[in-house]
Amino acid sequence: MVECRQCQSVSEVVKAGFLRGRQRFYCKTCQVHFTVELPAASPQKAARQTTIIDIAKSLGVAPSTVSRALNGSTDINSLTRQEILRVANEMDYRPNLLAQSLHRGETHTIGVVIPNIERPFFAGVLAGIQNVATEAGYRVMICQSNESHSTETLNVQALIASRVDGLLISHSKETTSFEHIRLQLKKGLPIVHFDRVCNEVETAKVVQEDFEGSFALVEHLIQQGCRRIAVCAGPPQLLISQTRLEGYKAALCHYGLPLDDTLIYHTEFKQSESLTALNHWLSLPEPPDGIFAIHYGNAIELLVELKRRKIQIPTEIAVVGFGDELIAELIEPSLTVFHLFPFEMGETAASLLIDNIIHRDTFSLIIKKMRGELRIRKSSMRL
C-alpha cells in the first residue's frame, strides 16, 4: 500500500495508529514511524511587511550586515551601507519593534492607567504625557479602568503582558487594595503615581495641592462672609477626597468656625448626585450659605440647579470648586475655582517615570506637588 519513506519497501510497512487525523505507519526494517504528507497548503501568502532578511536576500548579503547598515555601525563599508539603505528605502522597510523589543528586553513604551479618558482633566494629563514621552522616544499605551478596581487590575496585567518599561497610574475610585501595584514593584517595574495616588506603596508621586487648594477656597468663602459652608466631597476611600476634606476642615478650624457633619456630603462622581446633596442641605434647619465642591462637575451641577431654583448666587449661596475647565469661566455666574494644570502634571509624571526607567538603579521616590491657582470669579464674590 504505502512505501516507507526511507527504504521504499512496501511489505514491511504496518499501520501504527492515527496522529492528528492522519494515518500513521511504521516500517519494521527502518524502525521508523511516519505519516503520509498532506498536500502543500495554500500557496497564497499573506502580504507582509518587509524584513531585514528580505533586504539581505535581495542584495545577497547577510542579515547581520543589513542590521549594521541600518543601525549606523562603523563596522561596515560605506558603499555597502549606502546600497543597503537605498534598497531599504525602496522597499519601505520599517523595523519590527516586536522583534527589537523582544531582543533588547525593553519596549520603549510606557503604560498609563486612568479612570476615564473622557474626563478633560485626564485627557489633559494624557496630552502632557504623550508630549514628554514622544520627545524622549517613548511610546504610550493607554488603558481606562472605568473607575473599576478589577478592570484596573486587568489593565495593569495587560500592560505587563505588553512588557511596558514603566507604569503611570491614577487609581480608580474603587481601589483600596494595592497588591497589583506592589507585585509589579517587587519585580522592579518603575511606577509613578499621579493625581489619585496612594500612601500604601513606595512609588514616586505627582500630586495636586489638594490640601492647600481646599484651604484657599474655603478661606476665600469665609472671607466673603460665609459662615455655614457645605462641602460636596468625593468618594471617602479616595485619598484626594480625604486630603481635600482635611483642607476644608483645617480652614474652618483656622477661622474658628464649627465643624458640622450634616454639611458634609460624599458623592461618587456620578451624574445628578449633587441634586440629592442640595436637597439634603436645603432641608436642614440652618441651610448653608456657601458650598465647596471637591469636583468641578458637582460645582457646575450645583450652579445650574441653584439657578433653576432661583436661589441667588453668590448672595444666598456662594459656590466654589476644584477644576481646570473652560466651562467654569463661561458659565453664568462664572465659577470660582482652584485651577489645576493637567497638561503640566502629565509632563511631570512622564519625565519622572522616564527618569526612573533610565536610572533604574537610583530609583527616586520623590513626591512632586503641582502648583494650582485660586481663580476668583462671580460665583463667590459677595463683597
Add this chain to the structure above:
Amino acid sequence: MVECRQCQSVSEVVKAGFLRGRQRFYCKTCQVHFTVELPAASPQKAARQTTIIDIAKSLGVAPSTVSRALNGSTDINSLTRQEILRVANEMDYRPNLLAQSLHRGETHTIGVVIPNIERPFFAGVLAGIQNVATEAGYRVMICQSNESHSTETLNVQALIASRVDGLLISHSKETTSFEHIRLQLKKGLPIVHFDRVCNEVETAKVVQEDFEGSFALVEHLIQQGCRRIAVCAGPPQLLISQTRLEGYKAALCHYGLPLDDTLIYHTEFKQSESLTALNHWLSLPEPPDGIFAIHYGNAIELLVELKRRKIQIPTEIAVVGFGDELIAELIEPSLTVFHLFPFEMGETAASLLIDNIIHRDTFSLIIKKMRGELRIRKSSMRL
C-alpha cells in the same frame, strides 16, 4: 605568554591584531584565531518577568508542554496541566505579548491617529474605540498628529513599526497628500477613516452628517427669520469643512437666498480667530443677522464676544454650530447645535475595522454615516 585554547601550546601562538579592543592571537599548529576571555560581566541579573522556560525548568518539563497547558490544548494530561497552572499562578506568569505577536504575525492591537486628544470630540471617539476594542480582545495604541501632516506620517510609521493589525485615522487639517495611507493600504493593512476622512483613498469610512447637519442648522436660522447668514468655516482643505460649507450653500439656495462670499470666513481651528471674523462681518455695509459656526469652539467664542459687545442674541444676531459639548447647553444663551455622538462614532469605526481585520479577504469599503441631532436652544430662538 598565552596558551592556545586548543593545544595549550605557547610557542606556536603569535599576535594577530586587535579585535574590538582585545588582543587577538593565532596558533600556527591549530590554525585557529582566538582572543583572551573577558572576566564574566556583572553577575547581577536584572529582574525579569517569569517566562514559560522558567516554569518548565522548575517543573522539569519541556517549554512546549507548558505552552500546551496554558493554551488549553487537549494534548496534555490533566494532572500535568493542573500542576503547571499552579506554578504559573504562583510565579505570576504573564505571557510575553511581544513573543506571541512576533510568532503569530499579528498583535491584536489597533492604531489610532487623531489630531488632538484634548479635544472632547476625539476623547469621546477614543472612549468608544476602546470600548469596542477591549470587548473584542484588541488593544489600542493612540497617536496625536497635533494637526501636523509630517507628525501624522510619523505616527503612521510608528504604528506600522509596532505592527498594528489595523489603523483608524482622522486626518490633520494640514493633510492633503495621502501617500502614507495609500502605501500601507497597498501592503494590505486594514484602514478605516473616521470624521476627517478623505475621498482620495479607498477605505471604509465613518462620517458625520456634515451636509445634512449644516443644511438643518442653516434652514433653522432661515425659518427663524435670518436673511444674511454668515458662516465661520474651517480650513478649506479639510473635506468636512467643504461638505459643511456645501450644506450651508445648499440651504441658502434652497430657500432662494443669495450667496455672499463676504459672509464666508475660513478659520484654522485656532484661538480667537472668530474675533477677526466677527470684526470683518460687523464692518460690512450689511452685517449678518445669523452666524453658523462649523466648529462649536468658534460658536462659543462668538457667543462670548457678542455678549461682551452687548449685541443681542438671538434678536440681532443668532448663532448656531456643530457640536457635542456640555458647554453648549450651559452657556447663556444656550447654543443651538447639530449634536454629534463621538462615542458612537468611535464604536462604529472600531467595529468596522475589527471586522475588516478578521475578514481580511472580504475587505468592505462601506461608508457609514452617523446620525446627528438638531438641538434648538436659545441662541437661535427668535420666534
Add this chain to the structure above:
DNA sequence: GGCGTTTTCGGAAACGTTTTCGATAGGTAT
C-alpha cells in the same frame, strides 16, 4: 503476545531582530 491505537510529551523550527564571535582579505611596516 501481537497488533493496532491513543495519550502524552519532548525536540526543534520559526517569527525578526541584535550582537558576539570568528574568518577572510587585504593592508603596512619591517
Add this chain to the structure above:
DNA sequence: ATACCTATCGAAAACGTTTCCGAAAACGCC
C-alpha cells in the same frame, strides 16, 4: 617575505512563544 594589523563581512545564538513532527509508553482487543 614576514609579522602584525585593520576593515569588512558571515554564521549563529539569543529574546519568548507556538506549532509541527515524531517518539515513547500505555491501552485495548483479539
